[in-house]
Amino acid sequence: MRAFSSSTYRGLKTATKALLNSFGPLKCAAPHSRIESLSCLQRFSSQHSDDTARFMPVDVALDLMAASDNTALLTYMADQLGYDLIAQPEVRGCVLSQTADQIAEGGAVIAKLARTIADGKVTADEVSDLKLMTQLDLVINGAALLKAHFRAIADTSQQAGDR
Numbered sequence: 404m405r406a407f408s409s410s411t412y413r414g415l416k417t418a419t420k421a422l423l424n425s426f427g428p429l430k431c432a433a434p435h436s437r438i439e440s441l442s443c444l445q446r447f448s449s450q451h452s453d454d455t456a457r458f459m460p461v462d463v464a465l466d467l468m469a470a471s472d473n474t475a476l477l478t479y480m481a482d483q484l485g486y487d488l489i490a491q492p493e494v495r496g497c498v499l500s501q502t503a504d505q506i507a508e509g510g511a512v513i514a515k516l517a518r519t520i521a522d523g524k525v526t527a528d529e530v531s532d533l534k535l536m537t538q539l540d541l542v543i544n545g546a547a548l549l550k551a552h553f554r555a556i557a558d559t560s561q562q563a564g565d566r
Contacts, residue, residue: 407483411483412455412458413450414479414483415458415476415479415480415483416447416448416449416450416455416458417448417479418475418476418478418479418480419447419448419458419459419464419476420448421473421475421476422459422464422467422468422471422473422475422476423444423445423447423448423467425471425473425475426467426470426471429441429444429445432444432467432470432471435466435467435469435470435471436463436466436467437462437463437466438460438463447459447463459476464476464477474488474490487543489543489544489547490547491547491550491551492544492547492548492551493551499552502545502548502549502552505541505544505545505548505549506545506549508541508542508545509541509542509545509546512538512539512541512542513542515533515538516535516538516539519533519535
């Protein structure tokens, strides 16, 4: 028995189609993967009954996502598994002061969220009026930037120790 419903697998085909379409004509996608056959690539996104069990191999998807910057397929899979996909920010130079500002703003957002949920409910109007989703994204992006910066520090430290 499969882990997901048939509609989930149809959605996987749809997300694959979005990835392939990001190249324009299908022939523009082929050079970016090990699959040269256009008909084979097309079958990965086909909803036709003969193709329902054919899915894009992970390595091909990875190559195509890297070439196109289209993460629709990865985002769809993460969503089906209950995850949010967050891009790792690029760290350039020292971002501590920028991150400190974001953390301060994030603290204010967290305080506002605490006040909003203190009554045990959050209404759709509160989510919209207070722009809670946008503000949560600010907190998440600030945390991702800080994590990327700390990762870069750790990597640099490790490389220095390897010398």
